Amino acid sequence: MASGIIYFTGEFVAAAAWTDPPYSYTHHFISNLGVHGPLTAFGQYMYSPLAPVMNTGLGLTGLAALAGVAMLKGLPGGRRAATVISAVVLAVGMVLVGLFPGDGGTEGTDYHGIGAILAFVAGNVLVILLGRAYRLLGMSSGLGRLLTMSGTFGLLSLVGFGTMVASGAGVLIGLFERGIIYPFLIGFILAGAALRRRRA
Template sequence: MNGIRQRRAAGAALITAGGVYFVAEFIAAAAWTDPAYSYTHHFISNLGVHGPLTAFGQYMYSPLAVVMNIGILLVGPAALLGVTLLRGLPGVRRTALIVTAAVMAAGMALVAFFPGSGDDGGTDYHGLGAALAFIVGNIVSILIGRNSRFLGLSPRLGRILVLFGIVGLVSLVAFAAILASGAGVLIGLSERGIIYPFLAGFILTGAAIRKQAGR
């Protein structure tokens, strides 16, 4: 694969990594009509649970849970492929980025294969996967941003990606605090504050790389 084609493929994979999640979430949420799904109140994980069941004080019934779980499953491999195809990173930096992307992909896979809340007393593989995906996904965004000069990305985009990663990690702390308090106020919004930034970062990075490669 020549350089231009490789950059185009890397860009397409990163755009897919973010885009497939947002599409899957929208479709699954739109199918949940009784009661209507709330992006600010309901957990993201609810969309992957067909149910019906109640856990952590929330009713879960997602008619298109399979769509959400497939979308989540595809995020990891697409992002891993994208960062693997990136050109210009020195050896250690490239290895660090690929390893973190692989850990994120493993976390996404656990979330997809073990949908649920972890509120049943068993081993919480779903929670473990979510923690890996949430934390490491934001680290991937920060690493891409910090290495923007090697990747041919603009300094401005690099700063945005680092900011996205920081916002995601701060949102993780806020989400954990709300969950621990039991208040549940805007818990769905705070959870989205963790994952949306780095997924948007993947899309922006992919679009910039595609533009550089002349589409």
Template sequence: MTDIRTRAAGTALVAAGAIFFGAEFIAAAAWTDPPYSYTHHFISNLGVRGPAEAFGQFMYSPLAWVMNAGFFLFGIAALAGVTLLPARRRWPLILMAAVLAAGGVLLAFFPGSGEETAAGDYHGLGAFAAIVGGNVLVILLGRIGPAREGGRPLVVLGVLGLVGLGVFFAVLMSGAGILIGLAERAAVYPLLLGLIRAGLVIMKRR
């Protein structure tokens, strides 16, 4: 039973990262007029049906529902995976996974249209929670979780994600908007890759 549960946990963590990447790719591929840019556009723009404009960016995502579903399932899958881990020393992991999951839910239900409303505030809070919670979770998985056998790369990925978040805020606050989409992904992609790696390591445990 423990082996089955551990494998299920690893599968869920891999699925969390894969769901986000898949939803992003599908939604971005459907955005063709003008083409979506991974280096310029925010990830959240993919969840805005539009047409709308904010932060100097035009938003029109024909498959916005795919991205928003991805946000939701990504958070839930990560939380499910951590909850299924063996009980020893897992509470810090569950706490960070819950923060990540709450962020994913907020992202899904409050699309980032850029409007100065409560919905926009919730979306920003969700993004911050998902990025911080996710990167800290990856670090913890590499330090105290069952993925610690391959822990050093996880710690590196989590730290890179947190540094990327700082870079993203710096670019955002500068108002220049240069490669801001790439800066945001520097904060998000490490945690996604970390979840996938942690899941694979956990699935291979005996």
């Protein structure tokens, strides 16, 4: 699936442009890359010169995942419905995150936070569903197990991330957040590559 590639490309480009001081993948929140700044929020300095690149990439990541799921063949009604619903929630979450940067300046409804939670949960649920449907999709059992484990790891990382945010610790918070999103994005890439080989 192209969604993972879109995300990692956007993140790399935006992070590379953040040079003073350099962006830290282990310390900074992912969302900081979507905040132009300069400003300080949530105890972190934010200055992302290419914030629009990151925000556009986030939205496209969710939409690409939804498009990929919509094109899947071989899933029966119930499984297809669950997979499509997860993809829709993921897409909505990613679009919200991209449209409402996490700069802490929003009064009222925190659409960025809502979008992030939706994306975190739905992305990992989606990759688990894909893994459990490996036979129906024509993927290997090994890949199916890997996808399932990736989503499980992502959900466990979400618990750890939430605990750290609630405690205010902030140590390696960027690493913990990436432990939520990287597993399902890598899973999408692997699943997409496998399905592409199958059709070739």
